[in-house]
Amino acid sequence: MSFYASVKHAHVAFAALTAGLFLARGFLAAARPAALGQRWLRVAPHLVDTALLACGAMLAWLAPFKPATSPWLAAKLVAVLAYIGFGIVALKPGRPAPLRATAFACALATLGYIAAVAVGKSPLPF
Numbered sequence: 001m002s003f004y005a006s007v008k009h010a011h012v013a014f015a016a017l018t019a020g021l022f023l024a025r026g027f028l029a030a031a032r033p034a035a036l037g038q039r040w041l042r043v044a045p046h047l048v049d050t051a052l053l054a055c056g057a058m059l060a061w062l063a064p065f066k067p068a069t070s071p072w073l074a075a076k077l078v079a080v081l082a083y084i085g086f087g088i089v090a091l092k093p094g095r096p097a098p099l100r101a102t103a104f105a106c107a108l109a110t111l112g113y114i115a116a117v118a119v120g121k122s123p124l125p126f
Contacts, residue, residue, distance in 0.1 A: 004062050011055035015118075018052055019111050021045050022087060026104045029091055036091070075123035076114055083110040 001009075021044060028035045035041070060066070060073075067074040086107035090100050116125035 004059070007055055007058050007062065011052065011059055014048055014052035014055055015115070017048050018045070021048060022107065022111070025091055026107075029093075029100065029104075030097075033093060036093075070121075071123045072117050072121045076117045079110055079114045079117065083107055083114065086110060 025036060025041060025045065028041070065073050067077055086103045089095060089103035090107050092100075113125070117123060119125070
């Protein structure tokens with residue numbers, strides 16, 4: 001297996017782990033908010049997201065794809081920023097429950113879009 005393929009597999013694995021952690025934290029925020037105070041639940045997502053970002057940066061450096069010349073990659077990067085924004089609103093305590101639930105649903109939909117764009121290499125994958 002090539003180095004590029006290894007980094008790509010790691011990127012996909014970290015993306016799946018990020019999605020799973022976000023899903024778990026979202027359900028905990030709704031059902032047992034106090035559980036989110038556990039140290040590992042505050043630290044693990046940052047470690048996983050940092051590894052995901054590092055793999056993504058490595059892929060961008062290794063691959064011929066660049067945001068300026070690959071519309072799908074530019075769309076994916078914008079969607080990642082939207083996901084971060086929705087995730088902050090969804091998991092931040094003190095916000096109204098309906099707003100948090102809506103932001104959580106939007107974040108999950110954005111994750112689905114990001115995955116579809118990555119697989120289909122098209123900014124309009126559906």
